[in-house]
Amino acid sequence: MSGAREQFGSRIGFILAAAGSAVGIGNLVGFPVGAAKNGGGAFLLMYAIFVFAICLPVMMAEMSVGRHAKKDPLGAYSAISNNSPKWKLAGWLAIATPFMIAVFYMVITVWIFGYLYEAVSGNLDLLANPDTFGIFINSPSIFAYMAVVVGVVYLILQGGVKEGIEKAAKLLMPALFVMLIGLVIFVLTQDNAMAGVKFYIVPDFSKLNASVINGALAQAFFSLSLGMGILITYGSYIDKKSDVPTSAKLVALMDTAVAFTAGLMILPAIFSFNPEINPEDLSESSVGMIFTYLPSIFLALQESIGYLGASVVASLFFLLVFFAAITSLVSIFEVPVAALMDEKGVSRKWALTSLGSIMIVLAILSALSFGKIDVLTTFVSYAGADKSFFDVIIDVFYETILPLNGLLICLFVTYRWKTANFNASLEEGSDNYRGSWFEKYVDISLKTFIPVILLVIFVNTVAVKYFN
Numbered sequence: 241m242s243g244a245r246e247q248f249g250s251r252i253g254f255i256l257a258a259a260g261s262a263v264g265i266g267n268l269v270g271f272p273v274g275a276a277k278n279g280g281g282a283f284l285l286m287y288a289i290f291v292f293a294i295c296l297p298v299m300m301a302e303m304s305v306g307r308h309a310k311k312d313p314l315g316a317y318s319a320i321s322n323n324s325p326k327w328k329l330a331g332w333l334a335i336a337t338p339f340m341i342a343v344f345y346m347v348i349t350v351w352i353f354g355y356l357y358e359a360v361s362g363n364l365d366l367l368a369n370p371d372t373f374g375i376f377i378n379s380p381s382i383f384a385y386m387a388v389v390v391g392v393v394y395l396i397l398q399g400g401v402k403e404g405i406e407k408a409a410k411l412l413m414p415a416l417f418v419m420l421i422g423l424v425i426f427v428l429t430q431d432n433a434m435a436g437v438k439f440y441i442v443p444d445f446s447k448l449n450a451s452v453i454n455g456a457l458a459q460a461f462f463s464l465s466l467g468m469g470i471l472i473t474y475g476s477y478i479d480k481k482s483d484v485p486t487s488a489k490l491v492a493l494m495d496t497a498v499a500f501t502a503g504l505m506i507l508p509a510i511f512s513f514n515p516e517i518n519p520e521d522l523s524e525s526s527v528g529m530i531f532t533y534l535p536s537i538f539l540a541l542q543e544s545i546g547y548l549g550a551s552v553v554a555s556l557f558f559l560l561v562f563f564a565a566i567t568s569l570v571s572i573f574e575v576p577v578a579a580l581m582d583e584k585g586v587s588r589k590w591a592l593t594s595l596g597s598i599m600i601v602l603a604i605l606s607a608l609s610f611g612k613i614d615v616l617t618t619f620v621s622y623a624g625a626d627k628s629f630f631d632v633i634i635d636v637f638y639e640t641i642l643p644l645n646g647l648l649i650c651l652f653v654t655y656r657w658k659t660a661n662f663n664a665s666l667e668e669g670s671d672n673y674r675g676s677w678f679e680k681y682v683d684i685s686l687k688t689f690i691p692v693i694l695l696v697i698f699v700n701t702v703a704v705k706y707f708n
């Protein structure tokens with residue numbers, strides 16, 4: 241490719257773009273749902289420990305590999321390993337995974353946009369009807385919504401790193417924070433909200449078991465956008481002077497703060513608008529709750545603030561989730577786009593258009609796999625269950641390959657690139673990293689227990705998912 245590699249324009253631009261990737265549907269929905277399901281406070285605590293003890297070092301590993309190699313994940317794995325075919329395979333995984341995850345993330349983003357559209361159109365009572373979601377995901381309007389989402393992502397990525405990704409993050413992230421805080425204040429002033437706060441904050445350790453712990457770790461990993469080559473790619477757009485340890489800490493902190501705050505909005509809302517709720521029922525929560533349950537919570541608001549007011553609150557909520565989803569989707573899709581540009585020397589526009597076309601076809605197939613087309617709805621069957629095309633993408637790429645990619649980057653940094661080089665690279669941009677206890681912790685953890693934990697998760701997932 242001709243010309244210098246694109247760069248983020250400022251340190252805060254990079255941090256907001258990485259935080260924009262990290263803050264997504266996982267924070268605003270996945271995390272509150274996880275907390276609701278798994279006993280509130282205890283989950284919160286486990287989650288926080290995992291973010292800082294396990295995910296943060298992995299995040300630093302990804303960012304520094306990208307920054308050092310100045311290449312997409314495939315190029316970075318090849319360059320640092322001197323073209324080892326084995327490590328190239330890890331590079332391929334790190335670009336194929338985001339490509340496939342973009343497909344399912346896109347479908348969910350399309351649904352969110354559809355709900356935003358309906359909320360803004362004043363159709364809150366329609367959304368609150370429990371049958372709506374099933375009909376909605378199979379309705380032809382999905383394709384119109386998909387066109388909008390694709391258009392927005394295309395426009396942002398077409399602008400490139402500085403004018404596209406960074407600008408979008410600088411606009412959308414602050415808007416998201418403001419809306420989130422506004423909604424939290426509103427929810428907390430409603431009756432009975434404090435019962436939700438109590439459930440959320442006070443840990444019930446009797447709820448902790450292996451699956452809760454596993455769930456908290458998987459949630460943290462996904463939420464920080466790890467294992468997907470994203471931070472390798474974004475890291476390749478910063479220079480040697482930038483401080484990776486501090487940036488990574490800030491991104492982890494912002495991501496966790498948003499997840500925590502989203503919980504502080506959703507759990508009190510559930511308790512406040514359903515005073516009769518039995519906390520045990522929450523153990524059945526799922527991400528689908530955003531589409532079936534939350535609109536009914538918003539509708540309940542009409543008692544106190546009228547239908548129009550309730551519609552405004554619902555619209556704000558879906559707008560918030562939509563913004564978060566867009567900055568994440570952009571980051572996921574940037575990985576294969578950057579890889580195609582780097583590896584084949586094509587223009588951004590060409591990479592975006594060709595990969596975008598394949599991706600749209602896959603997204604359409606996923607969107608048709610909820611009953612519309614039989615071969616897609618019962619695409620394959622394993623572990624005694626029929627799986628749709630959409631389910632398979634989630635199982636294979638999100639549940640299985642994500643932790644594997646995390647494991648590979650840890651092994652790569654410590655055993656192939658070597659800890660000394662990794663440290664030298666991190667010390668370059670940071671004046672207080674060398675010799676700090678944090679540096680020692682990162683080195684030891686990446687060499688020992690982090691890969692072991694990720695390996696256990698990977699093996700366990702394969703055994704449980706496919707051979708049960």
Ligand code: PHE
Pocket residue numbers: 261262263264265266267341462463464465466468470568569571572
């Ligand atoms: N981290 C984002 C979220 O929490 C999702 C995401 C995952 C984004 C993987 C990019 C890559 O929703």
